Amino acid sequence: MSAYGKIKVRGFVLTGFPFGESHKIYNFLSIEHGIIKIVAHGARKVGGKFGSSLELFNELELVITGNKSTDLYNISEVTLILSSHNIRQKLYTLNWFYYLSEFVSSWVSTHSISANLYNYLRNIIFLIGEHSDIALICIRSFQLKLLFELGFTTDIKHCALCTSELSNDIYLTKRHGLFICNKCKSHNDISLSNSTLSEIRSLLNLSFDDFILDTNDINIYNVSISNETILILSNIFSIINYTVLDKKLKTDSLFYGGDIKI
Ligand SMILES: [Zn+2]
Numbered sequence: 001m002s003a004y005g006k007i008k009v010r011g012f013v014l015t016g017f018p019f020g021e022s023h024k025i026y027n028f029l030s031i032e033h034g035i036i037k038i039v040a041h042g043a044r045k046v047g048g049k050f051g052s053s054l055e056l057f058n059e060l061e062l063v064i065t066g067n068k069s070t071d072l073y074n075i076s077e078v079t080l081i082l083s084s085h086n087i088r089q090k091l092y093t094l095n096w097f098y099y100l101s102e103f104v105s106s107w108v109s110t111h112s113i114s115a116n117l118y119n120y121l122r123n124i125i126f127l128i129g130e131h132s133d134i135a136l137i138c139i140r141s142f143q144l145k146l147l148f149e150l151g152f153t154t155d156i157k158h159c160a161l162c163t164s165e166l167s168n169d170i171y172l173t174k175r176h177g178l179f180i181c182n183k184c185k186s187h188n189d190i191s192l193s194n195s196t197l198s199e200i201r202s203l204l205n206l207s208f209d210d211f212i213l214d215t216n217d218i219n220i221y222n223v224s225i226s227n228e229t230i231l232i233l234s235n236i237f238s239i240i241n242y243t244v245l246d247k248k249l250k251t252d253s254l255f256y257g258g259d260i261k262i
Contacts, residue, residue, distance in 0.1 A: 014101040027105045057084040087129025099251040141203040177239035199229040
């Protein structure tokens with residue numbers, strides 16, 4: 001971000017870490033500027049002026065001022081838009097939140113994200129807090145949308161190498177996580193079954209309207225996700241982390257077999 005004056009941003013608090021004797025630095029996912037680093041002075045003191053407003057996945061509006069030498073932003077004003085306090089009380093949710101926070105911090109960096117995707121994230125944060133059973137499908141659909149929006153992979157309609165139209169015989173490259181055709185594949189590439197492809201397409205096109213609430217429970221219509229697809233997706237996200245971003249997520253250790261530990 002190049003603006004260093006006083007600016008207003010809206011977004012989510014991601015993970016924070018200690019800074020100096022009593023301060024903290026937080027990654028903040030803003031709609032306007034992607035991930036920015038904000039300093040909360042005195043945030044580790046009891047009764048500090050920020051109180052509990054900077055907790056994970058609270059949605060805030062901030063007035064911040066930049067520091068040219070460090071790319072850190074100081075907070076002048078905080079307005080809490082939506083608190084995630086009640087959701088964070090559940091351990092299951094908290095693990096997902098740590099994972100999602102680290103994932104978003106690594107992937108989004110200084111990219112901005114579209115208002116649509118921001119709203120999708122906002123919806124799933126509160127949905128997984130209420131319905132842990134659909135947390136996985138919510139998170140994976142968000143990650144897929146992010147994958148395509150940030151351009152880490154190409155669409156699933158055309159081969160990333162020869163640009164010919166893709167039929168149902170599609171492969172995933174092990175080096176870059178790209179979708180390619182039968183002619184361009186090499187022996188290392190992963191073959192995608194028709195059912196996995198159709199599940200990936202469904203997840204990608206999933207809109208919040210597909211989550212139908214009835215009186216007792218939540219049902220997801222027209223969407224299913226098999227273990228095979230979960231493993232393929234985990235593969236795609238790992239490939240991007242290792243070979244494109246050169247990172248290993250600490251929170252990967254929260255997972256086994258595609259699902260999260262409780
Ligand atoms: Zn091709």
